[in-house]
Amino acid sequence: MKTVLTGSNKKRRWRDALYPVATVVAVVAVWELIVRAADVPAYLVPAPSAIALAFVSDFGLIASHARATMFEAAVGLSLSVAIAFGVAMLMDNFPAVRKALYPLLIMSQTAPVIAVAPILIIWFGFGALPKVVIVVLMCFFPICVSLTDGFAETDKDFLDYFHLIKATRLQVYRHLKIPHALPYFFAGLKIAVTYTVMAAVIAEWLGGNEGIGVYMLRAKQSFALDRMFAAIALVVAVSLILIALVDLAARRVVYWKAGAGEGGVGE
Amino acid sequence: MTCFDGAASVGGGREGCQIVPARESKNAAKAAFIEARSVRKSFDGVPVLDGVSMRVSGSETVSILGPSGCGKSTLMNIITGLIPADGGDICFAGRIGYMQQKDMLLPWKTIMANVTLPRIIGGADRREAEAEASPYFEMFGIEGYENKYPRELSGGMRRRASFLSAFLISGDVMLLDEPFGALDSITRGRMQRWLIDVKRKVGVAIMLITHDVEEAILLSDRVYLMSDKPSRVRDEIEVDFFADEKSRRLLSPEFMEYKKRILDSL
Numbered sequence: 001m002k003t004v005l006t007g008s009n010k011k012r013r014w015r016d017a018l019y020p021v022a023t024v025v026a027v028v029a030v031w032e033l034i035v036r037a038a039d040v041p042a043y044l045v046p047a048p049s050a051i052a053l054a055f056v057s058d059f060g061l062i063a064s065h066a067r068a069t070m071f072e073a074a075v076g077l078s079l080s081v082a083i084a085f086g087v088a089m090l091m092d093n094f095p096a097v098r099k100a101l102y103p104l105l106i107m108s109q110t111a112p113v114i115a116v117a118p119i120l121i122i123w124f125g126f127g128a129l130p131k132v133v134i135v136v137l138m139c140f141f142p143i144c145v146s147l148t149d150g151f152a153e154t155d156k157d158f159l160d161y162f163h164l165i166k167a168t169r170l171q172v173y174r175h176l177k178i179p180h181a182l183p184y185f186f187a188g189l190k191i192a193v194t195y196t197v198m199a200a201v202i203a204e205w206l207g208g209n210e211g212i213g214v215y216m217l218r219a220k221q222s223f224a225l226d227r228m229f230a231a232i233a234l235v236v237a238v239s240l241i242l243i244a245l246v247d248l249a250a251r252r253v254v255y256w257k258a259g260a261g262e263g264g265v266g267e
Numbered sequence: 268m269t270c271f272d273g274a275a276s277v278g279g280g281r282e283g284c285q286i287v288p289a290r291e292s293k294n295a296a297k298a299a300f301i302e303a304r305s306v307r308k309s310f311d312g313v314p315v316l317d318g319v320s321m322r323v324s325g326s327e328t329v330s331i332l333g334p335s336g337c338g339k340s341t342l343m344n345i346i347t348g349l350i351p352a353d354g355g356d357i358c359f360a361g362r363i364g365y366m367q368q369k370d371m372l373l374p375w376k377t378i379m380a381n382v383t384l385p386r387i388i389g390g391a392d393r394r395e396a397e398a399e400a401s402p403y404f405e406m407f408g409i410e411g412y413e414n415k416y417p418r419e420l421s422g423g424m425r426r427r428a429s430f431l432s433a434f435l436i437s438g439d440v441m442l443l444d445e446p447f448g449a450l451d452s453i454t455r456g457r458m459q460r461w462l463i464d465v466k467r468k469v470g471v472a473i474m475l476i477t478h479d480v481e482e483a484i485l486l487s488d489r490v491y492l493m494s495d496k497p498s499r500v501r502d503e504i505e506v507d508f509f510a511d512e513k514s515r516r517l518l519s520p521e522f523m524e525y526k527k528r529i530l531d532s533l
């Protein structure tokens with residue numbers, strides 16, 4: 001594996017991360033000050049310190065709910081990736097399938113998940129299955145569309161070249177189309193993972209026995225806004241970690257794009 | 268293993284295509300050739316090739332020289348079988364290695380993986396294909412670049428790798444489609460001398476497409492002059508000075524004579 005980051009690049013990345021972190025710290029500080037100074041009641045706006053306290057004191061319960069949510073998110077995201085690859089390859093190979101499916105895919109995205117989720121719960125019960133289906137409904141689309149674009153935008157000269165050296169369809173995918181589509185795939189995956197945890201939480205909120213969504217619903221019903229915010233913070237944190245992991249994986253897997261534009265060596 | 272099995276006879280009813288079976292070893296007896304006979308092609312009713320005939324064989328270098336858009340690349344695509352001709356015959360024996368204007372190097376594969384790709388696609392064992400390819404890295408002046416990625420190479424080095432890739436498909440006949448067109452003039456000059464050198468070592472037949480008069484004179488044993496669209500062969504010129512030391516051609520008086528003759532003819 002080649003090194004993908006030079007020292008100065010890494011430093012710049014850290015320095016760039018400082019800006020949002022500083023902003024968040026500043027906002028939290030101002031928030032804390034205002035809540036304390038104006039004596040805002042905790043059932044309206046809890047102070048950040050109260051939220052942190054709630055997170056720590058309720059950690060065991062939050063963690064057990066989080067485990068259920070993470071399970072649904074992980075299964076849903078994996079299924080999304082697998083289905084997206086299958087559908088994208090089908091659409092890439094058969095123009096008729098593409099013409100038939102593509103508009104349907106877009107239509108499926110316009111259906112409000114909030115309304116679809118209760119129907120799924122009626123069909124599949126209160127367990128993990130309807131949550132997984134919701135996650136797939138939301139995450140499959142960006143991955144599939146970007147993969148389809150990636151396949152479609154394969155350089156025609158390279159396709160001719162593969163035709164010339166008599167590559168089979170499978171070999172064209174293995175050596176040309178899939179590597180070419182990988183940067184597209186990761187772009188789609190990055191969008192998908194920002195939805196993943198949220199989609200699972202929404203599904204739980206609309207009916208379930210366990211999960212962060214259920215925890216949030218219960219916290220809301222007892223006006224425990226500090227726990228509410230603690231759960232929101234957890235969802236945000238987990239989503240950010242997922243995005244960072246996708247970025248890391250992308251840099252690892254799409255190693256040939258790293259440092260592009262740096263001068264070549266040799267003559 | 269042939270890249271193209273026998274003649275792509277397209278005229279219908281014509282005969283006389285002599286097909287020599289492809290050989291497995293490189294640098295064997297030079298029976299390989301490509302011959303185009305009265306090849307015609309039009310796109311949407313607009314004639315592009317109007318009966319083009321030419322031949323390359325043995326270990327000669329033949330240039331097809333013509334202005335941009337005269338259908339040179341169309342001829343290449345017909346010879347390699349990418350598009351069908353409307354009429355005429357393409358006959359060839361042996362395998363054809365085809366080097367395009369663009370580097371056909373996959374950015375996610377190392378140079379070694381790129382040049383052995385056609386053999387791997389053909390079902391060869393990776394280790395065998397690499398063992399077969401590796402002596403040529405030194406011969407072609409790209410030793411040490413086996414495990415580099417294309418983006419780490421300069422334009423000239425990438426051209427060498429592309430040439431090696433085409434050469435590994437066939438050490439018999441190679442089609443080079445404006446191979447150095449995208450390079451700066453200094454690198455192009457270097458690459459032309461490099462080609463003369465490599466060609467002497469491996470003795471392959473080369474059909475070179477170019478719009479550069481000096482490149483054609485420098486590298487060729489024969490030059491076909493193409494007319495504008497619809498193109499046909501306007502003239503065929505034997506270039507027979509310094510045939511064994513082509514790199515000396517550039518500064519010789521004959522060079523200017525040939526150049527004048529070609530420019531007058533174009």
